[in-house]
Structure formats: C-alpha cells, structure tokens
Amino acid sequence: MSSRNKIKMTKPVNGFSKLNKTEKIEWLAENYLTDNKEAVSILEQYWNEDEKLQKLHDEFIENTVSNFYLPLGLAPNFLINGKYHVLPMAIEESSVVAAASKAGKFWSERGGFKATVINQTKIGQVHFLFKGDISKLEKLFKDLEPKLREAVKPITKNMEKRGGGILDISLKNKTKELDHYYQLFVKFDTRDSMGANFINSCLEKFAEVLQKEASTAEFFSTEEKDLQIIMSILSNYVPECIVRAEVSCPVDQLSEDKNMSGEQFAEKFVQAVRIAEIEPYRAVTHNKGVMNGIDAVVLATGNDFRAVEAGIHAYASKDGKYSSLTHASVENGIFKFWMEIPLALGTVGGLTSLHPLVKLALDILQRPSASELMEITAVAGLAQNFAALRSLTTTGIQQGHMKMHLMNILNQNAATEKEKEEMVEYFTHHTITHSSVIEQLEKMRS
Structure with a gap:
C-alpha cells in the first residue's frame, strides 16, 4: 500500500503549546504523518542554523515547528516621482517579478x-447596543468626547508627538440595519505605523469610559444605563486612506510590436479595462493581477497582506458591484492608466524592526515613510496590472507565464542542470504545456 493510502488513527492532544519544538514534531509524526523520518527531516532542514535567528522566528507566532520560505525577488528600474527604486517582492508565483x-x-x-497619497485616515469602531431614547444618548455623547480624549492621553501622547493621533469621534446610529445598534466611529492618523495596537488600545479605553458614563448618567432610565459593549476593534476597510498611482504617455510611444500600432494597442487596452469595470467575473481576475504586485511588496516589508486584501476588495465593491481597481483612457492622443486604492501600511512597529529580511527590504527601498511605502506599493500593483493586460491583449498570457513555469515543471521531475539547459533551448522554439514538457523530458532520458 502506498503512503498516500495509509491512514493513521489520529487523536486530540492536551497541552500541545507547552511541548518544545522537537516534542511537537515527534507528536505530529507519530499521530498524523505516514513517513515519519522524511517528514521530520523536511521540517528540520528548514530550521535556521543560527539559533538566535531561529528563536526570533519561533517567537513570531505560536506552536512553531519550522520555517516556511517564500522567494524574495527584486524588480529594478521603477522610476517613481522622479526617483529610481528597486522593489523587493516576496511571492511564489512564476512570472510576477519578471512582469x-x-x-x-x-x-x-x-x-x-x-x-x-490623498489621505492617511484610518478607522476604528466601538460597537454597542443601547435600548433607549436616542436623544438621551446624543446628549450623553455631547459631553462624552472630551472625557474620551482625556482617558486615552497616556496612549496617544507619543503618537501626537509624531503628528498623529485621534482625528474625530462621532456617534453612528445603525438601528435601521440592526435593532438597538450604535457605534462610536473614530478616525485616526497613525503616521508611519500601521497602528493596529494603538487604535485597538484607544477603542477599548473608549468602551470602558462609555459604559461607565452610561451606567451613572442621571437622565438614563435603568434599562438605558445597561448599555452593552459588543466589541471594540479597528476596521481594515480604510476608504479614506487612499493613494493614487498613474502613468501616461502619447499613444504613439506605446507599441513595441511592429504588428500593432500604439493607437491599436491603446484602444484594445482601454477596452480590456472597461470590460473589467462592468464584468465582475473578469474584475476578480483583473484585480488579482493588481494584488500580485501589491501583496508581494506588502509581504516583503512585513505588513499585513490579509488586511490589505480585504480592504482593497471591499473598496472594489464600494459602488454596489465588484469592479476594476484600475482605469484607462485615451484623450487628445494621450494614453493614461491609473488607480486609486486604500492602503494602510506601516514602516515602524510590528515585524519592521524584528524580521531581518523585512529590515533589509525597507533598506532596499531607502527607508521610506508610510506614505512613501503606500506610493511604492500602489505603483507595484499598477505595473503588474499593466504587464498582465499588455500580455493578454497582445501575445496572450500563457506564452510568458508558461516560459517561467517551465523551470517549476523541470524541478518537479528532478531534471539535472544539463537537462534543464537542453529543455530551455528546445522550448524556445516549441509551445510549452505540462504534458509536452514531460513528453520531451522522457524522450531525452530514453
């Protein structure tokens, strides 16, 4: 029976977090893995030989057993606002860095x-239920704001020194959508930090003050005093934390293909973008291409790509229908391609001062501020989308993608260096498919 078909009798475990790393691996191998020795070897071969560095990685998350590596690549020659940049990109997908x-x-x-950068405002909310007279709640809130700001002074002091802090606190009535539901809706400027811990700490203190003030308000009934805090948390939807990236040139400078003029390319390109603007099935794939560039830079710089993804996709739906993030036009012979997206990024705090490769990536970018990193990251997304659309509307996406994917197929089949050289030469003149690569490799070996 193959190891694929062997099934182990798995069981739950108590106190797993208290086991050391070796003990965790031993338990995993004994209870869940069929080829124990190979599995343990794979996990251990990705440990860093530098024990201090490995300990640092072990402490990023919980229950660590190994490191999961992604390639870190470089995309040079990015001229952004008159200054050249080399973009560090952490991603596993073939052709993204090349494109x-x-x-x-x-x-x-x-x-x-x-x-x-158009704005850097971030959002946090205290979600609560109030069963009572809205006018009384509004009266309470009128006197509440200065008390809220006073309560978080120890938290906001350092942020205010850097020019950030709390921008606005408002009361939102959401009872039409959900019975008795209200919010404290708070706007923040967190300067060069992403600011999640700062925002959440402020919000939890706000919730504490709100509940206390409600419970002692003389003009509240007994039921109204029982204001219920549901949760206090930042929002990863930041439609006021916006960056714009764009390119433009005369249409006659666009073509690099003797079979297609710049005017023809521009017309086809604009139509491709318009399809993504009105067709959600296409828009999702179109925007995935944008995120190939954005996520790779976000990961390399130690930022939260899940938060960025969620916020950007929500923004793509802001008009009630999922649509393209990018836009294109031709006016008076000038081609223009642009994008406005929400990006909440940081260059201080979190992994930026802990992860050695993150620190190096930020050095590669010349130690940008948060706003500069927003600009660079948006440009990466716009460039990636341009590259994808240029391929789609000219040669087709597969020609370049499969050329890059060839090496993955060869590695999966343990090709030698000599075999790789010969296969690359062969497929310079032949169509690449998974089956054709396997077939040619088998011919070569026989």
Missing part, C-alpha cells in the same frame, strides 16, 4: 510612475 520588472523598465523610459 513587474518589464513594466517598470517600460514606464521608466516614458516618464515613470506618478504617485500621490
């Missing part, structure tokens, strides 16, 4: 990318 690099060079020869 970004190609787009970066293409636009560096046509004036480069322009990027602007």
